[in-house]
Amino acid sequence: MESHLLIVSLIFFCFFSSALSSSVVTHLPGFQGPLPFYLETGYVEVDEEHGGEFFYYFIESENKPAEDPLLLWLTGGPRCSAFSGLVLEIGPLKFVTAEYNGSLPSLVYHPYSWTKVANVIFLDSPLGSGFSYARKDEGYDVNDASWSEQTYKFLIQWLVEHPQFISNPLYISGDSYAGKIVPMVAKRILDGIDEGKEPLLNLQGYLIGNPVTGGKVDKNSQIPYAHNMGIISDDLFEMTQRSCVGQDYRTPTKPQCAKCLESFDNFYSEINPCHILEMSCGPDKEANHLHRRMHATSDKRNLKQNLHFFQPPPFPDLSCRTYAYVLLYYWANTNTVRKVLDIKQGTIKEWLRCNFNLPYTQGFGSNIDYHLSLLQRGYRALVYSGDHDFMIPFSGTRQWIKSLNSSIVQNWRSWFVDGQVAGYTMTYSNNLTFATVKGAGHTAPEYKPKECQTMISRWTANAPL
Known part of the structure; x- marks a missing residue:
C-alpha cells in the first residue's frame, strides 16, 4: 500500500x-x-x-x-x-x-x-x-x-x-x-x-x-413558492404570472411586470428569507459589511487589546439565530485564535464571515x-433543499432537476429519522438523488443537523435515504 x-x-x-x-x-x-x-x-x-x-x-x-x-x-x-x-x-x-x-x-x-x-x-x-x-x-x-x-x-x-x-x-x-x-x-x-x-x-x-x-429559475421560483406558502395573494400571483410571462424576473423589461415584482419584493423584505418561519432579525450585518458601518456597538468598550476590530457588527436579539454569526467575528479576530490557527501575519486585517467588499463577477x-x-458520465449527485428556504426554493430546484430529462427510478416518497418524516425524496436513473429536509432553511444542516447527518451517512454509503 x-x-x-x-x-x-x-x-x-x-x-x-x-x-x-x-x-x-x-x-x-x-x-x-x-x-x-x-x-x-x-x-x-x-x-x-x-x-x-x-x-x-x-x-x-x-x-x-x-x-x-x-x-x-x-x-x-x-x-x-x-x-x-x-x-x-x-x-x-x-x-x-x-x-x-x-x-x-x-x-x-x-x-x-x-x-x-x-x-x-x-x-x-x-x-x-x-x-x-x-x-x-x-x-x-x-x-x-x-x-x-x-x-x-x-x-x-x-x-x-x-x-x-x-x-x-x-x-x-x-x-x-x-x-x-x-x-x-x-x-x-x-x-x-x-x-x-x-x-x-x-x-x-x-x-x-x-x-x-x-x-432564471432561482429568482422566478420565488413567486410561486411565496404564493403556495401564503405570503402573497392570489391576485398578485396571477397578475405577476400574466405580466411577466417569458421574462427573467431578475431583469424585467415590461413596466407592469416590474411593478408586480416591486410589490413582491416588499413582501419578501418583511420576513426572514433564509427560513420563512423564523423571526426576522434585520439584515445579516456580518454578511453585509456596508450595513455594519452604519451602526455602532457598545460592546467595543469590553474588547481586549489583542482584538483586530474595525467596526464590530451589532448583536441582534439573543433569540436570533444570527447572534451566533457575530460570535464568529469576535472569535476569529482574536490574536490568540489567529496564533493557534497559524494565520500569516499581515494577510487579513479584519476577518468577516462574509466579505462582499471585494469585486466578484456573477x-x-x-x-x-x-x-x-x-x-x-455516471457520477453520483445529491441535491438537498431545506423546504422553508425562500431564497432558493426547493420548487425551483425540483424544476431544473426535471429539465435534465432523466427518468424516475423511485418516485416521491418520505424519508425518516427516528421514525419521523425528515423530508421527501426522489431518485433518478442518472444517479441523482433529490431530497427535501422538512422544516430546514437555506443552509439545511444548520437547522436540522441530525436529519442531515443521517442523510449524508446513508447517501455516501449508497443506501436509500
Missing part, C-alpha cells in the same frame, strides 16, 4: 509543484480540553502571479479516515468563510449562544457532524474569503471560472501533500452560491482525468444544498450543462 501511494505521489509531482504550509491544531481557544478529532489548518498557493493563497481547515473522519469519503466543502456568498460551514453547519464544533460579555466565545463539541462519516476539507474560497488572501489587489478580482479553476488547483496541490487520501472516494460539496461552483469544479476534475493528468483521482460525484444555478449563465456532463 505504501509503495502504491509513493507511486501516486510521484505521478502527481510530475504535473504539479506543491506550495503548501500546514499546522496540526490540538487545542482551540474557547474549547475545553484537547480537540476530540484531528484538525489541520494551512495554506495552498493558487495564484502565483498575484500571491494568492487559499486557507483551509481539514478534519479527519472520526470513523475510518483511511476508508471514508473525502469531501471538499465550499461555502456560498460568494465569499463567505468555510468556517461558517464548520461551526454553523456540518463540522464537529458549535458556538455556545450566550450573551457576549467581552470574553472569548465558547465552543462545544457538535455530535451531528459530517466528520462522523467523512474526511472534510473546509476551504476559504474564493480569494478574500475568511483567511484566504492575495498579496496583490488584482488577485481579488475573481469570477465563477477563476474560483472553480483555483479550487481545482488547490485540491491537486493538497492531495500531493496528503497522498494517503488519493484513493478515498472524492465528493465536491457545498451550498447556496457554492452550489453553482461545485459542479464546475467536479467537471474540471473530470476534464483532468480525461486528459490523463489525474487518472487516479477517485471522483465519485458531488452534493449541493439549496443550490444556486445561475439561471454571471447569469446557468450551470445545468455541468450537471449534464457529470451525470451522463
Whole structure:
C-alpha cells in the first residue's frame, strides 16, 4: 500500500509543484480540553502571479479516515468563510449562544457532524474569503471560472501533500452560491482525468444544498413558492404570472411586470428569507459589511487589546439565530485564535464571515450543462433543499432537476429519522438523488443537523435515504 501511494505521489509531482504550509491544531481557544478529532489548518498557493493563497481547515473522519469519503466543502456568498460551514453547519464544533460579555466565545463539541462519516476539507474560497488572501489587489478580482479553476488547483496541490487520501472516494460539496461552483469544479476534475493528468483521482460525484444555478429559475421560483406558502395573494400571483410571462424576473423589461415584482419584493423584505418561519432579525450585518458601518456597538468598550476590530457588527436579539454569526467575528479576530490557527501575519486585517467588499463577477449563465456532463458520465449527485428556504426554493430546484430529462427510478416518497418524516425524496436513473429536509432553511444542516447527518451517512454509503 505504501509503495502504491509513493507511486501516486510521484505521478502527481510530475504535473504539479506543491506550495503548501500546514499546522496540526490540538487545542482551540474557547474549547475545553484537547480537540476530540484531528484538525489541520494551512495554506495552498493558487495564484502565483498575484500571491494568492487559499486557507483551509481539514478534519479527519472520526470513523475510518483511511476508508471514508473525502469531501471538499465550499461555502456560498460568494465569499463567505468555510468556517461558517464548520461551526454553523456540518463540522464537529458549535458556538455556545450566550450573551457576549467581552470574553472569548465558547465552543462545544457538535455530535451531528459530517466528520462522523467523512474526511472534510473546509476551504476559504474564493480569494478574500475568511483567511484566504492575495498579496496583490488584482488577485481579488475573481469570477465563477477563476474560483472553480483555483479550487481545482488547490485540491491537486493538497492531495500531493496528503497522498494517503488519493484513493478515498472524492465528493465536491457545498451550498447556496457554492452550489453553482461545485459542479464546475467536479467537471474540471473530470476534464483532468480525461486528459490523463489525474487518472487516479477517485471522483465519485458531488452534493449541493439549496443550490444556486445561475439561471432564471432561482429568482422566478420565488413567486410561486411565496404564493403556495401564503405570503402573497392570489391576485398578485396571477397578475405577476400574466405580466411577466417569458421574462427573467431578475431583469424585467415590461413596466407592469416590474411593478408586480416591486410589490413582491416588499413582501419578501418583511420576513426572514433564509427560513420563512423564523423571526426576522434585520439584515445579516456580518454578511453585509456596508450595513455594519452604519451602526455602532457598545460592546467595543469590553474588547481586549489583542482584538483586530474595525467596526464590530451589532448583536441582534439573543433569540436570533444570527447572534451566533457575530460570535464568529469576535472569535476569529482574536490574536490568540489567529496564533493557534497559524494565520500569516499581515494577510487579513479584519476577518468577516462574509466579505462582499471585494469585486466578484456573477454571471447569469446557468450551470445545468455541468450537471449534464457529470451525470451522463455516471457520477453520483445529491441535491438537498431545506423546504422553508425562500431564497432558493426547493420548487425551483425540483424544476431544473426535471429539465435534465432523466427518468424516475423511485418516485416521491418520505424519508425518516427516528421514525419521523425528515423530508421527501426522489431518485433518478442518472444517479441523482433529490431530497427535501422538512422544516430546514437555506443552509439545511444548520437547522436540522441530525436529519442531515443521517442523510449524508446513508447517501455516501449508497443506501436509500
